[in-house]
Amino acid sequence: MEYLYGIQIFLILMFFFFSYLILIRKNYRLISGFHSSSPEEQQQMIKTGYPQAVGKMMLHVGIVLTLGFLLQLFHIPYAMEGSYIVMLIVLLIESLLMTKKRKKKSQKINKTVLAVSFILVIVVFAIPFLPNTLEIHENSFEMTGLYGEEWAFSDVEEISLYDELPEIIIRTNGISMFGKHLGNYRMEELGAGKLFLRSDKAPYIVVHTQDNFVIINTDQPDKTMAYYQQLQQASQQNNID
Structure with a gap:
């Protein structure tokens, strides 16, 4: 069980660390697609608030996982599983909202990725309910x-x-x-x-x-x-x- 706790703590720290680098240190090169964009496109993304939205999304995910972890320590049933579901919902919703802040040629790709990700999430959560006889x-x-x-x-x-x-x-x-x-x-x-x-x-x-x-x-x-x-x-x- 300590091994599983270690993985959960690592994930929580990772999301908080990357949100710190983006929101506080303004290290936008960590964001996918930002480094490969032209200087004009980068300035446009900054103006629309795209990097800040990415950093806030990671911060929100870190908070959700932290709450799930703390509730799990108090033996609240399905606390961690519930936090994973909320995490995925946050990722899907905030990623969808962020597509409007990206350059137009990337929006269609992002929406396709989100749709595929949503289907995969449904499949992953359905797997444990497949019957064993x-x-x-x-x-x-x-x-x-x-x-x-x-x-x-x-x-x-x-x-x-x-x-x-x-x-x-x-x-x-x-x-x-x-x-x-x-x-x-x-x-x-x-x-x-x-x-x-x-x-x-x-x-x-x-x-x-x-x-x-x-x-x-x-x-x-x-x-x-x-x-x-x-x-x-x-x-x-x-x-x-």
Whole structure:
């Protein structure tokens, strides 16, 4: 968790630092397209307030991320995720407003970039909501969907239900958003394994294999319990065979 905090603090400091360089130090060469413009075009952008608008946008983003980080420290649910959403909204709106302050031949390009960025934002935030489904095969079980994988029952050592999970140390290759954790993680006591967590509420199915572990739950406790019973029954049947 300290690793994630470090990344968040780095992003916050970066936005504040660049806003300082632009607004206070007036280092406009940091702004994309300013250095390549002619002196006349640069003066026109300064006159319309384009560099100042860029600096203020970075300042606003830094403030939004700082508030999200502080609320997260007080364990406010989804504080950081919410701040990222607000950050993206600020970036989109203020970038759109700034297109009017740029030279005309750049406005069409900027609007196209903004439209593509908006679509990408929607896609990124939709990814955690793509479903994962448990499928039981004759000699294995599989989690389909994003970060899906298949495990042989011959490799399963134990299937347990947890009311509380050890703390996540680091996400090595996955997605954590809106209380959902999907992909590869390292956890205290358990080591490295794979998570398919659709909710931060118990119960959690923990499957220990010979090499690692996989943890599964859904946003419906009854459905999670049904998954657990299916896994237990299929595992016991394979052991008998």
